Amino acid sequence: MERSDWLMQRRNGIGGSDCAAIAGVNKYSSPMKVYLEKTNQIESEEIFTVNEQGGFEEGSEAAYFGVLNENVVAQEFSRRTGLKVRRRNAILKHPEYDFIYANVDRLIVNKNEGLECKTASEYLKSEWEGEEIPASYLLQCQHYMAVTGFEAWWIAVLLGGNRFIYKKIERDEELISYLINIEKEFWENHVIPNNPPAFDGSIASSELLKAMYPQHEPDSTIELTSDLQVYIDSYKALEAEKKEIELKMMECQNVLKGAIQDNETAFIGEQKITWKSQVSNRIDLTRLKKEQPDIYEQYIKQSISRPFKIK
Numbered sequence: 001m002e003r004s005d006w007l008m009q010r011r012n013g014i015g016g017s018d019c020a021a022i023a024g025v026n027k028y029s030s031p032m033k034v035y036l037e038k039t040n041q042i043e044s045e046e047i048f049t050v051n052e053q054g055g056f057e058e059g060s061e062a063a064y065f066g067v068l069n070e071n072v073v074a075q076e077f078s079r080r081t082g083l084k085v086r087r088r089n090a091i092l093k094h095p096e097y098d099f100i101y102a103n104v105d106r107l108i109v110n111k112n113e114g115l116e117c118k119t120a121s122e123y124l125k126s127e128w129e130g131e132e133i134p135a136s137y138l139l140q141c142q143h144y145m146a147v148t149g150f151e152a153w154w155i156a157v158l159l160g161g162n163r164f165i166y167k168k169i170e171r172d173e174e175l176i177s178y179l180i181n182i183e184k185e186f187w188e189n190h191v192i193p194n195n196p197p198a199f200d201g202s203i204a205s206s207e208l209l210k211a212m213y214p215q216h217e218p219d220s221t222i223e224l225t226s227d228l229q230v231y232i233d234s235y236k237a238l239e240a241e242k243k244e245i246e247l248k249m250m251e252c253q254n255v256l257k258g259a260i261q262d263n264e265t266a267f268i269g270e271q272k273i274t275w276k277s278q279v280s281n282r283i284d285l286t287r288l289k290k291e292q293p294d295i296y297e298q299y300i301k302q303s304i305s306r307p308f309k310i311k
Helices: 003-012 016-023 031-038 061-081 122-128 135-148 173-191 203-212 226-260 285-291 293-299
Strands: 056-058 106-108 113-120 152-159 163-170 265-268 271-274
Touching: 016 031, 016 135, 016 173, 031 173, 031 203, 061 113, 061 152, 061 163, 113 122, 113 135, 122 152, 122 163, 135 152, 135 163, 135 173, 226 265, 285 293
Parallel strands: 113 152
Antiparallel strands: 106 113, 152 163, 265 271
């Protein structure tokens, strides 16, 4: 298959990259986004096309480089561990639930183990320190073990293009049982009956809503159902708590600032507190608009937003 056709086939079930979003631990996706992908209402970011100039017409540049570097990561893993790996060019399905599938990066030769290859930014290095593995990748590997029946899965990551890390993840039956249950519930209660899940509080849901509904229809009104009143009540209660918390935080800051006085740095044990002066240069837009209106008009950039308010 062409890659785009192969990725389209993935809409027919729940794969390893979907399970973390359904579980609510993927900061780049959400249950609603997975639902819209599986019901063909939006394109997956992993389906990318590159134009003749090398620019991306659609999809994610990060996904592109992830695919490009997969072989490099797999080869380096073999070199460092001595384990031989091979591709498995097939869509593997769970023996009991055919909508639960796996597209694995590599399998370890002569072992009931697999390998997941990743590339990540240097800014995410704290997520890989010690025995740490990002939750979304941990669930992805457990999902693959659920499908294959394997006893372990390796994960190898190229951090910032110059740091290589690999770790072994043992099979966790309790976690696998949890994943099977939430994936089954999601598929049978949402995807099959075309019943969308609720939006959650993730950044992914916020970005998705911005993309789906960037502007309002002028003079349009809708009457919401009474069951949504609970969200208004919760929002107002949380808003009041937020103001109270912000006041308490400011009190803590001010007490500490009063103790620091005109010093730049303070210590309490191993804790370091800084209160530094800094200079920032900004354009006086009001003055520029008044004295150089033509230049102001040339460089003005319009942005559209939809502020949310409850009155």
